[in-house]
Amino acid sequence: MSSTTTSTEHEKGLARLAQRTAGWTEKWFPDAYVFALAGVVIVAAAAMLNGASPVTVAQTFGDGFWDLAPFTLQMAMVVLTGYVVATSPPVARIIERIALYPTTPRGSVAFVALLSCVVSMVNWGLSLVFSGLLARAIARRSDLRADYRALGAAAYLGLGAVWALGLSSSAAQLQATPESLPPELLEITGVLDFGATILTWQSLLMAAVLIALSVAVAWASAPQGEAIRTAEDMDVDLSDRVEPLPPRARPGEWLEYSRILPVLVGLLTLGWVVNQFVTLPFLSVISSLNGYLMVFLILGLVLHGTPRGFLNAVTKAVPTTAGVLVQFPLYAAMAAILTQATGRGGVTVSEHLADLFTRIGDGGAFAVVIAIYTALLGLLVPSGGGKWLVEAPYVMQSATDVGMNLGWTVQIYNAAEALPNLVNPFFMLPLLAVLGLRARDLVGFTFLQFLFHLPVVLLLLWALGMTFEFEPPVMP
Numbered sequence: 001m002s003s004t005t006t007s008t009e010h011e012k013g014l015a016r017l018a019q020r021t022a023g024w025t026e027k028w029f030p031d032a033y034v035f036a037l038a039g040v041v042i043v044a045a046a047a048m049l050n051g052a053s054p055v056t057v058a059q060t061f062g063d064g065f066w067d068l069a070p071f072t073l074q075m076a077m078v079v080l081t082g083y084v085v086a087t088s089p090p091v092a093r094i095i096e097r098i099a100l101y102p103t104t105p106r107g108s109v110a111f112v113a114l115l116s117c118v119v120s121m122v123n124w125g126l127s128l129v130f131s132g133l134l135a136r137a138i139a140r141r142s143d144l145r146a147d148y149r150a151l152g153a154a155a156y157l158g159l160g161a162v163w164a165l166g167l168s169s170s171a172a173q174l175q176a177t178p179e180s181l182p183p184e185l186l187e188i189t190g191v192l193d194f195g196a197t198i199l200t201w202q203s204l205l206m207a208a209v210l211i212a213l214s215v216a217v218a219w220a221s222a223p224q225g226e227a228i229r230t231a232e233d234m235d236v237d238l239s240d241r242v243e244p245l246p247p248r249a250r251p252g253e254w255l256e257y258s259r260i261l262p263v264l265v266g267l268l269t270l271g272w273v274v275n276q277f278v279t280l281p282f283l284s285v286i287s288s289l290n291g292y293l294m295v296f297l298i299l300g301l302v303l304h305g306t307p308r309g310f311l312n313a314v315t316k317a318v319p320t321t322a323g324v325l326v327q328f329p330l331y332a333a334m335a336a337i338l339t340q341a342t343g344r345g346g347v348t349v350s351e352h353l354a355d356l357f358t359r360i361g362d363g364g365a366f367a368v369v370i371a372i373y374t375a376l377l378g379l380l381v382p383s384g385g386g387k388w389l390v391e392a393p394y395v396m397q398s399a400t401d402v403g404m405n406l407g408w409t410v411q412i413y414n415a416a417e418a419l420p421n422l423v424n425p426f427f428m429l430p431l432l433a434v435l436g437l438r439a440r441d442l443v444g445f446t447f448l449q450f451l452f453h454l455p456v457v458l459l460l461l462w463a464l465g466m467t468f469e470f471e472p473p474v475m476p
Contacts, residue, residue, distance in 0.1 A: 033323070033327055036330040039334055040061070040330050040334055043338055044337055047343065048343075050348070050352065051344035057341050060340050061333045062333075064332055064336020064337070065333045065336075068328060068335075069329070071180045071389075072332075074173070074293060076324045078124070078125050078170075079320050080314065080317045081126075081299075081300055082125025083129050083317035084304070085126055085296060085300045087129060087316070088313070091303060095133050099137035099140075102138065102144065105146040106222045109222040110218050110222075112134055112138065112154040113155075115130070115131060115134060116156070116157050117158045117215070120158025121163075121165070124159050124163035127159060127163065128158070128431045129430065129431075132430075132431045132435050135148070138151060139151060139231040139238055140231075146222075147227075147228045149223075150222040152437050153443075154218045156442060157218065157449065161213075161422075161449070161453065162207045163418060164413075164414035165198055165203055165415060166198065167194075169198055171413055176194060178191050184339045185392050185396065188396045189392070190406075192406060192407050196410075197411055200407065200411070205460075206411070206461075206464060210456070213456055214453075231436075234441070236436040245308055256306065262310070263302065265298060266298055328389070331387065334389075335393065337349070350394040351397070353394035355398070355401075357370065357394065357398035366399065366465075367412050367462045368458050368462050370395060370409070370412050370413065371457065371461050372458070374413050377391075378420030395409065405465070407468075408465055415457050416457065419457060422449050
């Protein structure tokens with residue numbers, strides 16, 4: 001038997017194993033919201049075992065439940081604005097044009113992987129929808145027979161590789177926005193703008209390496225020849241017909257169908273952006289989560305052209321935000337119990353965890369320990385970055401104790417947070433709706449990516465972490 005044949009059979013075996021694992025999790029794992037509920041119960045039990053009274057735990061739970069309501073809305077808007085921009089007519093036309101660039105089946109898969117990762121550095125919600133529509137556009141080409149499963153998996157790589165290292169990283173955005181930081185976390189970390197997190201040369205280098213790795217694995221693992229399964233083979237309907245707007249029914253609706261108001265509001269927003277860059281430091285401007293979301297929201301309005309077209313897109317986008325809206329208050333409650341429910345000796349569970357990570361992560365192993373812990377927790381609680389609200393107080397305290405740079409600690413979390421997405425299909429759901437596929441169709445390919453990403457991420461986090469010096473927190 002030739003080495004080529006052996007290698008091919010090995011790859012198929014890995015894909016089969018991943019698909020069986022995905023099938024098992026789809027059958028036996030409950031919804032991610034159930035995991036969040038279970039997390040609250042576990043954290044409450046841990047606080048009581050630590051000596052906190054049931055009354056204290058219950059009071060802390062209720063008091064902290066809405067502590068992060070503004071941040072919850074902000075993260076929901078990341079998803080909504082990404083969807084609205086990706087489905088606008090100008091972006092849809094761009095997708096159709098760039099879908100003509102690839103010339104080979106493998107090249108088309110690598111192309112989708114590259115764009116998925118690059119776009120996710122701007123907005124992970126946009127990446128999911130944009131890449132899914134690109135995969136469909138390539139699959140519609142009659143002159144190119146590409147594997148639709150591999151195209152779909154490539155479209156997911158932005159969320160499974162580098163999204164948390166980009167501008168829509170919820171952890172980096174939270175740390176750069178003092179009004180969104182819980183008081184107990186602000187006392188530990190101060191404010192960390194993007195210059196301390198996602199825009200360090202170490203973070204940008206890591207993102208570049210992971211993008212290159214993702215594209216290479218996507219290219220190498222794409223099926224060829226008779227192994228290719230097209231969208232037609234999988235009975236997927238690729239007719240992306242955009243429903244036209246209904247005609248105006250009354251004179252009062254004319255502004256809903258007019259481009260006047262979107263253009264004027266767009267010009268007003270542009271003036272605000274220009275003034276921000278003229279009057280404020282560059283890093284402060286691009287680190288502003290509220291400004292970032294406002295620009296994306298108005299961009300979606302302008303790209304859709306009319307208020308009616310924009311509102312129709314928003315209506316379709318709202319269901320994709322459900323997970324964020326109902327899970328994040330539970331993360332806030334967990335964080336409050338961990339950091340505020342004092343037990344024996346006036347010590348909280350968060351303080352015990354900080355001491356544990358300080359002891360086992362001392363001597364240069366801190367980055368690897370925190371990364372493995374974050375990745376394992378992410379397998380059970382997919383959060384889109386929301387777990388940072390729970391982990392940050394004790395992780396950042398232990399980082400301070402061992403002298404690890406706080407900005408890089410955020411990036412340790414960010415890089416590790418993306419890894420579980422390659423295995424857990426929770427965040428595939430919006431993409432699967434676009435593709436018309438099931439999670440098990442993609443996980444065989446994404447699991448293969450996980451096998452390559454895990455050791456590379458751990459190595460980079462450890463090696464690049466050694467290039468930092470500890471800097472004291474900067475208070476607002």
